[in-house]
Amino acid sequence: MSKFRWGWVAVALPPVLFIGYFFAYPLTRILTLGLSELSIGSSGLEARLFRVGWFTLWQAIVSTILTILAAAPLTWAVSSYDFRGRRLAMALATVPFVLPTVVVGSAFVALGWTESIGAILAAHVFFNVAVVVRTVSTLWARIDPRIQDAARVLGASEWEVFKRITLPLLRPAMAAAASIVFLFTFTSFGVVLILGGFRYATLEVEIYRQAVTLFDLPLAATLAIVQLLGVSGALYWYSRYQERTAVSWTLERGTNLRRPRGRARLGVLVATVGTLVALAVPLSVLISRSFTGAFYQSLFRDDPVVGTPIDSIWNSLLFAVVAMVVATVIGVLAATVITRRHGTLSRWFDLTLMLPLGTSAVTIGFGFILALDWPVDIRASIWLVPVAHALVAVPFVVRSTVPTLRSVPPETREAAAVLGASPFRVWRAIDLPIVSRAVLVGSAFSFVISLGEFGATSFVARPTSATIPTMIFRLLSRPGETSFGMAMALSVVLALLTAGVVMTIDRARFGELGSF
Amino acid sequence: MLQVSQVDVVIDSKPILESVSLEVANSEIVAVLGPSGSGKSTLLRAIAGLVEVATGDIEWDGRSITDVPPHKRGFGLMFQGYALFPHMTVEENVGFGLKMSGHTDVGREVESALAAVGLEGFGPRQVASLSGGEQQRVALARTLAPEPSLVMLDEPLGALDRNLRQRLVTETRQALEDREVTAIVVTHDRDEAVAMSDRLALMRSGTIVQTGHLDELLADPVDEWVAEFIG
Numbered sequence: 001m002s003k004f005r006w007g008w009v010a011v012a013l014p015p016v017l018f019i020g021y022f023f024a025y026p027l028t029r030i031l032t033l034g035l036s037e038l039s040i041g042s043s044g045l046e047a048r049l050f051r052v053g054w055f056t057l058w059q060a061i062v063s064t065i066l067t068i069l070a071a072a073p074l075t076w077a078v079s080s081y082d083f084r085g086r087r088l089a090m091a092l093a094t095v096p097f098v099l100p101t102v103v104v105g106s107a108f109v110a111l112g113w114t115e116s117i118g119a120i121l122a123a124h125v126f127f128n129v130a131v132v133v134r135t136v137s138t139l140w141a142r143i144d145p146r147i148q149d150a151a152r153v154l155g156a157s158e159w160e161v162f163k164r165i166t167l168p169l170l171r172p173a174m175a176a177a178a179s180i181v182f183l184f185t186f187t188s189f190g191v192v193l194i195l196g197g198f199r200y201a202t203l204e205v206e207i208y209r210q211a212v213t214l215f216d217l218p219l220a221a222t223l224a225i226v227q228l229l230g231v232s233g234a235l236y237w238y239s240r241y242q243e244r245t246a247v248s249w250t251l252e253r254g255t256n257l258r259r260p261r262g263r264a265r266l267g268v269l270v271a272t273v274g275t276l277v278a279l280a281v282p283l284s285v286l287i288s289r290s291f292t293g294a295f296y297q298s299l300f301r302d303d304p305v306v307g308t309p310i311d312s313i314w315n316s317l318l319f320a321v322v323a324m325v326v327a328t329v330i331g332v333l334a335a336t337v338i339t340r341r342h343g344t345l346s347r348w349f350d351l352t353l354m355l356p357l358g359t360s361a362v363t364i365g366f367g368f369i370l371a372l373d374w375p376v377d378i379r380a381s382i383w384l385v386p387v388a389h390a391l392v393a394v395p396f397v398v399r400s401t402v403p404t405l406r407s408v409p410p411e412t413r414e415a416a417a418v419l420g421a422s423p424f425r426v427w428r429a430i431d432l433p434i435v436s437r438a439v440l441v442g443s444a445f446s447f448v449i450s451l452g453e454f455g456a457t458s459f460v461a462r463p464t465s466a467t468i469p470t471m472i473f474r475l476l477s478r479p480g481e482t483s484f485g486m487a488m489a490l491s492v493v494l495a496l497l498t499a500g501v502v503m504t505i506d507r508a509r510f511g512e513l514g515s516f
Numbered sequence: 517m518l519q520v521s522q523v524d525v526v527i528d529s530k531p532i533l534e535s536v537s538l539e540v541a542n543s544e545i546v547a548v549l550g551p552s553g554s555g556k557s558t559l560l561r562a563i564a565g566l567v568e569v570a571t572g573d574i575e576w577d578g579r580s581i582t583d584v585p586p587h588k589r590g591f592g593l594m595f596q597g598y599a600l601f602p603h604m605t606v607e608e609n610v611g612f613g614l615k616m617s618g619h620t621d622v623g624r625e626v627e628s629a630l631a632a633v634g635l636e637g638f639g640p641r642q643v644a645s646l647s648g649g650e651q652q653r654v655a656l657a658r659t660l661a662p663e664p665s666l667v668m669l670d671e672p673l674g675a676l677d678r679n680l681r682q683r684l685v686t687e688t689r690q691a692l693e694d695r696e697v698t699a700i701v702v703t704h705d706r707d708e709a710v711a712m713s714d715r716l717a718l719m720r721s722g723t724i725v726q727t728g729h730l731d732e733l734l735a736d737p738v739d740e741w742v743a744e745f746i747g
Contacts (some may be wrong), residue, residue, distance in 0.1 A: 146599035152586040155595040155616030
């Protein structure tokens with residue numbers, strides 16, 4: 001093999017080893033255990049699987065439908081009209097989506113909604129409204145208005161235009177938004193664990209209970225397989241649907257927003273203010289409840305059971321920095337391989353790196369405690385927390401870096417090479433300066449993901465290394481007004497930290513607050 | 517008969533049409549000719565009811581239609597760039613207006629509309645798979661199929677190459693004459709306007725500066741701009 005090729009192996013090896021050991025190997029162990037010790041027909045296993053699977057499925061479907069309905073008024077307003085505060089309304093509607101699930105759960109606990117299906121559905125809608133608004137409005141605002149005008153002139157009333165023209169044209173965006181919301185709610189963990197109590201459990205929550213509380217690892221593995229099948233099924237349906245409904249037409253380059261007049265003005269006002277007020281209620285109650293006692297001061301006090309809550313902030317910040325560095329290094333190396341090498345191998349590399357995104361965080365955490373006792377037992381290491389976070393974050397770094405790397409014309413690199421630059425010098429002098437902003441955005445996303453990550457962390461965090469989300473969960477699980485208030489206070493701190501980093505990302509991206 | 521009287525249109529506080537007046541007699545084809553940005557398309561959109569008229573009145577057969585919504589006017593408008601419905605087949609596009617007006621035998625009428633523009637057998641095809649010339653004919657068939665009382669064509673041949681344009685000018689004119697419809701054709705091309713219409717209306721900066729037959733305009737232009745523009 002030439003020296004040139006060895007160079008590429010050296011670049012590809014860290015991501016391959018990282019994904020191989022921390023993702024593919026644990027997943028294989030789950031599959032082996034789940035399939036080999038699966039004993040259908042014994043001790044009511046089938047009934048339990050069916051009950052949990054059915055609940056997971058129907059709550060995800062109902063959550064998706066409710067989210068689309070709840071998002072419809074604001075989506076209509078921001079897609080059709082240009083009004084003062086339009087961009088602010090979009091940004092505010094996105095706030096719930098960037099909040100960690102534990103904070104969303106706490107906000108609904110603050111409202112007094114616990115152990116109810118209504119609370120779970122409401123929290124799912126609250127969290128996901130932004131996905132629908134942003135995904136659908138991007139397309140809606142760019143539909144060529146002449147197509148709708150043509151229908152009007154041909155005799156279609158406003159309702160007919162919406163039903164026969166606008167809605168069918170929006171179907172691909174609606175399917176995309178629905179798939180994302182379905183996947184988020186199908187794999188919902190934090191919200192269901194906090195709001196569902198013992199009565200309601202999704203597959204994620206049941207995997208956690210079986211593995212962590214009841215130590216029934218084979219059953220947890222079986223549930224993880226069912227979960228993987230469900231997620232794969234949803235992704236398969238979505239890709240087939242996209243193929244079937246792909247309609248090509250020329251979108252307008254700009255948007256086609258008009259000023260609202262007459263009754264439309266009132267409609268826009270009601271839709272925008274109504275949605276934002278509804279979204280603001282849980283957070284406002286959370287913040288106000290956090291100030292009903294000396295809860296922020298209590299965070300500094302040592303507790304014999306949960307430790308000193310404020311320490312979780314330092315833990316979270318430390319883990320977030322480590323996770324960010326690991327995810328950035330692995331992600332950038334992987335993106336370099338994906339963009340600079342062509343052919344089947346590169347495509348497979350790309351696909352494999354995206355897999356952690358389609359796998360639930362709970363499955364990743366469960367895989368860690370199941371598999372990482374070989375070749376040496378590292379399951380007790382506190383550093384598994386940032387590793388798990390990095391694994392979840394790597395696809396985001398790859399996705400934010402690859403498009404920018406692809407935009408670098410190959411001639412630029414060739415020119416540098418001809419002028420005497422080694423491959424490393426080419427990368428440092430050409431690629432790095434161009435992609436640095438995209439890499440920074442990916443890194444910041446990794447930081448935010450790490451701060452709020454709860455699913456995998458709940459498996460691997462030790463009592464001495466609790467992160468903010470695991471500490472919030474512990475405080476919420478304890479009876480007493482003080483613990484509850486401290487959970488609220490810590491949730492506010494986490495929300496502020498997250499909002500701060502997201503706003504910084506937003507500025508770096510010139511106003512594009514996260515695309516889906 | 518169409519009667520546009522002293523119509524003003526203001527969009528985003530900018531006057532686009534100023535005191536526009538135009539008459540089109542029954543079965544007459546009028547070409548509105550003018551440079552880009554002179555307000556030709558806006559005039560068609562005002563007549564179709566797609567933009568609000570600030571002042572003035574639009575009448576059809578002596579009855580004011582200024583406040584009638586577009587879907588109740590019974591007019592046809594072929595859009596610049598065609599605005600075909602991308603998620604529908606050719607026959608669904610052509611049948612759309614027929615369905616909206618409650619026609620019963622939509623299938624047969626679509627077939628005959630497609631035959632009239634030389635597109636027999638194109639019904640099941642997706643519009644995205646058609647060439648520019650075929651899309652133009654589908655748009656024309658879609659506009660004419662519901663038998664509108666007034667047909668408006670906005671730059672009907674603008675997006676096509678020169679050879680195809682020359683052929684389609686004759687075909688489009690023929691299609692309009694066969695139906696004896698009242699029509700307005702908007703274009704920025706003098707030769708196209710002359711070939712497709714009975715009378716010309718010259719437009720500049722949101723107003724109609726002169727109307728008449730080509731000979732009249734050539735013999736007695738109102739100002740230097742008209743003389744130059746009409747050649």
